[in-house]
Amino acid sequence: MKLSIPRACGSWCKSPVSTTLHKPISFYSSIPSSSPLKPQVPLFLRPPIHSATLSDLQKWHHWAKTLPVPHSDDPPDPTLLRRELKWLLEDALEDHSSVPQMGSHSDDRPIKLRTSLEQLHSVWRQRIEERRPFQYVVGCEHWRDLVLSVQDGVLIPRPETEVFVDLVGDVVTKNGDLTQGLWADLGTGSGAIAIGIGRILGPRGKVIATDLSPVAVAVASFNVQRYSLQDIIEIRQGSWFEPLKDVEGKLSGLVSNPPYIPSDHISGLQPEVGWHEPRLALDGGVDGIDALLHLCNGAASMLKPGGFFIFETNGEKQCKFLVDYMENESKGNFYDVKIVPDFAGIQRFVTGFHH
Amino acid sequence: MIAMQILHNSLRPIWCAAPDTSHKPHGHPPLHLPLSSALSHHHFLSAPSRFSPHVLFASPESQLDMEVTTETSEWAMQDFYTLRRDVEATSERAEEIRASAGLQQLEEELAALEMKAADSSFWDDRAKAQETLLALTDVKDKIKLLTDFKTQVEDAETIVKLTEEMDSIDTGLLEEAANIIKELNKALDRFELTQLLSGPYDKEGAVISITAGAGGTDAQDWADMLLRMYVRWGEKQRYKTRVVEKSMGEEAGIKSATIELEGRYAYGYLSGEKGTHRIVRQSPFNAKGLRQTSFSGVEVMPLLPEESLDVEIPEEDLEISFSRAGGNCRPITHIPTGVTVRCTEERSQLANKIKALSRLKAKLLVIAEEQRASEIKQIRGDAVKAEWGQQIRNYVFHPYKLVKDVRTGYETSDITSVMDGELEPFIKAYLKFKFSMTLSKQN
Numbered sequence: 001m002k003l004s005i006p007r008a009c010g011s012w013c014k015s016p017v018s019t020t021l022h023k024p025i026s027f028y029s030s031i032p033s034s035s036p037l038k039p040q041v042p043l044f045l046r047p048p049i050h051s052a053t054l055s056d057l058q059k060w061h062h063w064a065k066t067l068p069v070p071h072s073d074d075p076p077d078p079t080l081l082r083r084e085l086k087w088l089l090e091d092a093l094e095d096h097s098s099v100p101q102m103g104s105h106s107d108d109r110p111i112k113l114r115t116s117l118e119q120l121h122s123v124w125r126q127r128i129e130e131r132r133p134f135q136y137v138v139g140c141e142h143w144r145d146l147v148l149s150v151q152d153g154v155l156i157p158r159p160e161t162e163v164f165v166d167l168v169g170d171v172v173t174k175n176g177d178l179t180q181g182l183w184a185d186l187g188t189g190s191g192a193i194a195i196g197i198g199r200i201l202g203p204r205g206k207v208i209a210t211d212l213s214p215v216a217v218a219v220a221s222f223n224v225q226r227y228s229l230q231d232i233i234e235i236r237q238g239s240w241f242e243p244l245k246d247v248e249g250k251l252s253g254l255v256s257n258p259p260y261i262p263s264d265h266i267s268g269l270q271p272e273v274g275w276h277e278p279r280l281a282l283d284g285g286v287d288g289i290d291a292l293l294h295l296c297n298g299a300a301s302m303l304k305p306g307g308f309f310i311f312e313t314n315g316e317k318q319c320k321f322l323v324d325y326m327e328n329e330s331k332g333n334f335y336d337v338k339i340v341p342d343f344a345g346i347q348r349f350v351t352g353f354h355h
Numbered sequence: 356m357i358a359m360q361i362l363h364n365s366l367r368p369i370w371c372a373a374p375d376t377s378h379k380p381h382g383h384p385p386l387h388l389p390l391s392s393a394l395s396h397h398h399f400l401s402a403p404s405r406f407s408p409h410v411l412f413a414s415p416e417s418q419l420d421m422e423v424t425t426e427t428s429e430w431a432m433q434d435f436y437t438l439r440r441d442v443e444a445t446s447e448r449a450e451e452i453r454a455s456a457g458l459q460q461l462e463e464e465l466a467a468l469e470m471k472a473a474d475s476s477f478w479d480d481r482a483k484a485q486e487t488l489l490a491l492t493d494v495k496d497k498i499k500l501l502t503d504f505k506t507q508v509e510d511a512e513t514i515v516k517l518t519e520e521m522d523s524i525d526t527g528l529l530e531e532a533a534n535i536i537k538e539l540n541k542a543l544d545r546f547e548l549t550q551l552l553s554g555p556y557d558k559e560g561a562v563i564s565i566t567a568g569a570g571g572t573d574a575q576d577w578a579d580m581l582l583r584m585y586v587r588w589g590e591k592q593r594y595k596t597r598v599v600e601k602s603m604g605e606e607a608g609i610k611s612a613t614i615e616l617e618g619r620y621a622y623g624y625l626s627g628e629k630g631t632h633r634i635v636r637q638s639p640f641n642a643k644g645l646r647q648t649s650f651s652g653v654e655v656m657p658l659l660p661e662e663s664l665d666v667e668i669p670e671e672d673l674e675i676s677f678s679r680a681g682g683n684c685r686p687i688t689h690i691p692t693g694v695t696v697r698c699t700e701e702r703s704q705l706a707n708k709i710k711a712l713s714r715l716k717a718k719l720l721v722i723a724e725e726q727r728a729s730e731i732k733q734i735r736g737d738a739v740k741a742e743w744g745q746q747i748r749n750y751v752f753h754p755y756k757l758v759k760d761v762r763t764g765y766e767t768s769d770i771t772s773v774m775d776g777e778l779e780p781f782i783k784a785y786l787k788f789k790f791s792m793t794l795s796k797q798n
Contacts, residue, residue, distance in 0.1 A: 079602050142702030159704035
C-alpha cells in the first residue's frame, strides 16, 4: 500500500508498539510552567532585532527561489516551495506589508528582521537540501485559526486533523452535557486537538492532554499558555491512559490521533516526514493498528456512558478494521460507530459513543 | 454624454488645450500682458510667483507699443482666452452634470427624509432610523456637492468678467480662477466616475484570478505577463496589491494566479477586465519562432467583507475537490451552478476553506446581480460559462504592435505601456461603453 498522503499520520510520542510492552509505571505528573525543558520560540514570535536592506533581502529571495533542488524520486512541489518562501518572509519580517511584492521595488530601506540574513540562508538551505519540514524551519504551523509552535521531536499537526474540532463541535451542539464534561486528548503532540477542543468547550470545559515525550509536553504547554487556556487544558506526561487513572470511567470525550503507519511503510514516506519527524509519532506497528487497538480497548473503561470518541486512522482499511473490531470483539461497548471521511474523501476517522 | 465627457476631460490637463484664436474678446482692447516670451502659456497660471502681482494694461493709446511686442501680447491674450474658454466649457459641463444628477428629485428626496426624521416615532426602530439618517447625509452631501459646482463656476465667471471690464489685470485673480477651474474639473471627474461606478460592489476592492488557457508554455507565459500587468496597475493606483495564489507552470510562466487589490473602487474599475485575453506573437517557446496565438482567462470578483456576504450555501451544494500538492489548497465548486473558485494559499485548512467560501459567495452574488436573479438558485450556470469566457481584448506583438479591445474598439500600438500596467484608457473606454449600453437598454 503506497501512502497516498504520507503527511497524514499520527501525532508523536506515544509508544509505537502495543502497550502490553509498557511497564505499568505511573509516569504521570502535571507539568508546571517552569518545566526544565524550554521550548523553542517560533520565528514569528522572536523580537525584530535584526536588519537588512531591502535589496539584500531581494538578493536572498532570488537566491532562495533559484536554489537547485537535489535530485530525488519524490521532489518537493515547486509551487509549494514558492508558497513556503513567501510564508518564511511573512514570519521573518517585522512588517510584512512593507514589502508588498518582492522584486518590484529596489532601494536601500532597512527592513527589520526576526532573524539574521545568514540564518535565512542557512534555514532555507536546510529546507531544500536536507528536506527539513518548513514547519520546523519557522517553528510553527497554522492549524485552523491557531498558530501552533512546533519543533524537532514534535509531530507537525496536519490539515486533515483539523476535522476533529468540527466533529467535536457538532457533537456538543447536539448534546450540551458533553460541554461541561471532562475530555482527553491522548498523544497530544503540539497540543493542537486539545486546544481546538478546549476553545469549543469554553470556560466550563476541561481537557486533559497527555503525551509521553517531554519535548511534546513542553511544546504543548507553551501553546496552551499562548492561547491562555491553562485553566481549561491540563497537560500530563505519560503513556496513553496511564496518566488518567484518576478519571477512569469519567470521560465525556476521548480523542486521539495516534501513530498509525505500518512499520515497513516508514521508509517510503516523503523525506520531510521520514527523515525528520519523530518515528514514535508515526510508527503504528506491523499493521499500524497497535496504538488504535489499545485506544479502543481503553475507551470502553475510560468513557462514561454516552461518552464520545474520535480516532484518526491511516485510511479505509484501518477504519473498517476498527469498526469491525468494535462491533464484534468489543461487542456491546459502543454504539453509533461511524467512519467519517477527511476533506480528500479518504475514510479517515472512526467516531462513536460508549454505552 | 456624461461618459463622453469624463473621458475627454480626464485625459488631458486643462492647460494643455491648444489655444483657440477664434474666440476673440468683443469690444475690448487687446490684453497686454508683459510675459516673457520664453514662457509658454502652459506655465502661465501655475507658476505665478515669477510675476509681479499687479500688471498694468496697456492703454488704447499705446498702440505703437503693442505693435512692438506682438508676440508677447499674443501669448498673453491666448492665456486669458484659454482660461475664459475653459471657464465656459466647465460651466457647461457643470450645468449638464447638475441637470443629469436630478437635482430636483434629490431635493424632493431630502424633504421626504427630513419629514421622516422629524416624526415622533422615528427612533422606535433604531436600525431603520440609522439607515434613514445615513440616507439623509448622503442626499445632503450630494446636493451640497452639486451646489458647490455652481458656486465655483460662478466665482470663476466673475473673475473673467472682472478682468474683461477692468483696465488692469490681476494675475493673482486669474490664477485663482484657473485653480478653481482645475479643482472643479477634478471634482466633476470624480463625480462622474462615481456615477459610472454605481454598481452595488463597484466601490469594493477586487480579486483578480488569472488562468492560463490551453496552449502549454506559451499560454502560461502569457498568464504570467497578465499577472505582472495587473500587479503593476494596482501598484500605480496605490492599491494594496497582493498575489495571494500562484501556481507555477512546468517550464515557465504560471498556470494560475490570484491577486487581491484593496482600495476604493478597485472592483468598479477592474470588473470590465473579466474575460479571455488573447495574445498573438512569435513565441519564444516555439522552436521555429512561428507566430502563435494563446489565451488566458481573467476573472474579477469584488473583495467583500465577510459580514456583507449574506448568502447561505448548504454544505451539500458544495464540492470540495482535492489536490495533493500542498495538501491545503483545494478548489470549491458550487454544484447547482457549476461555479468554481480556486483555492487560496492560507496556511491552514480552515482558513483556506473560509476564504474560498467567501470568494465563492462573492462570485455568486456578482453573477446573481448580472443575471438579475433574486436568488442564488436562479443562476444559470451555462450562461456564466459563456459570458465570463468571452474574448475581450487582443494583444498583438507580431507582425505589428496593437492592443485592441473587442468591445469598445479602443486600441493603442503602445503595447509596452499596456503591459506595464497603463490600463487607464481601456478601463475608461469600457466604463463609458458599459454606461451607454445601460442607457440604451433603459430607453
